[in-house]
Amino acid sequence: xxxxxxxxxxxYDTSINVIGGIQDISIIYKAIDAYFSExxxxxxxxxxxxxERSRTRVHNAIKASFLIFKNDxxxxxxxxxxxxxxxxxxxxxxxxxQYALSNRLFREISTQVFCKAYxxxxxxLSKEDIVAYLKEFLNQNKPLGLGWSESTVQTLxxxxxxxxxxxxxxxxxxxxxxxxxxxxxxxxxxxxxxASLQEPDNRNILKNEMLPLLFIPVEDIQDRxxxxxxxxxxxxxxxxxxxxxxxxxxFKEICDVLYHRP
Numbered sequence: 001x002x003x004x005x006x007x008x009x010x011x012y013d014t015s016i017n018v019i020g021g022i023q024d025i026s027i028i029y030k031a032i033d034a035y036f037s038e039x040x041x042x043x044x045x046x047x048x049x050x051x052e053r054s055r056t057r058v059h060n061a062i063k064a065s066f067l068i069f070k071n072d073x074x075x076x077x078x079x080x081x082x083x084x085x086x087x088x089x090x091x092x093x094x095x096x097x098q099y100a101l102s103n104r105l106f107r108e109i110s111t112q113v114f115c116k117a118y119x120x121x122x123x124x125l126s127k128e129d130i131v132a133y134l135k136e137f138l139n140q141n142k143p144l145g146l147g148w149s150e151s152t153v154q155t156l157x158x159x160x161x162x163x164x165x166x167x168x169x170x171x172x173x174x175x176x177x178x179x180x181x182x183x184x185x186x187x188x189x190x191x192x193x194x195a196s197l198q199e200p201d202n203r204n205i206l207k208n209e210m211l212p213l214l215f216i217p218v219e220d221i222q223d224r225x226x227x228x229x230x231x232x233x234x235x236x237x238x239x240x241x242x243x244x245x246x247x248x249x250x251f252k253e254i255c256d257v258l259y260h261r262p
Contacts, residue, residue, distance in 0.1 A: 011104065014105070014148070014156060019061055020158070025167070032062075033082060036079050065103055066098055078098060081190070082094075087255050100210065108137075110212075111210075115213065124172070125161065127154075127158060130157035161176050189234065
């Protein structure tokens, strides 16, 4: 296995524009698979793009978005999920969590705009929702010196919606409607591993920044996690305020536990 590479950056970037512009999401899966197999040359060729400039741009964006890891545990988890043919995980949902973990802007748009609208009972999400959020974000964070133009804000909003459609979380062409997300028990367990990677020192899942990305109402979380605990997938304690989670299996073995348990 390759060793975990460049640490995930806490900075904001606009790679959503490149990732959201990829027409066929299978290119990302192929690039991830190639990364863990033969060579960087094969990895580049899997992109199936016409020009070297396009290949380089998309290759670099995919690598920075999906192939940077917090540690070796993180890398082992992603490798097992995306390269083993006997792991029937919801790859689109896993890809969503992986990108949210690695890209701060994507994570914050998803938690602060997408999920808030999803849980509010609205039918869908508009480009204007994201544009408004980004403009307010820039106004409140001028010291960051991001300097995004109006064109950049508009493109980010469009490409974000495009990507969420490819990830099967939205549907529709001009008007984007929410698709109902019902994570399986296995999905929930895997989510807890991604959430743990985001905040390794925080056992209280109710306070984890990633929690909205599970698409389960907070009032239902305890019951759903209790069932996972009874199956031995996790240990859970609740004191009326904190819902503490302890992972019972390693990042490397969790796929075997979930999908190959007798």
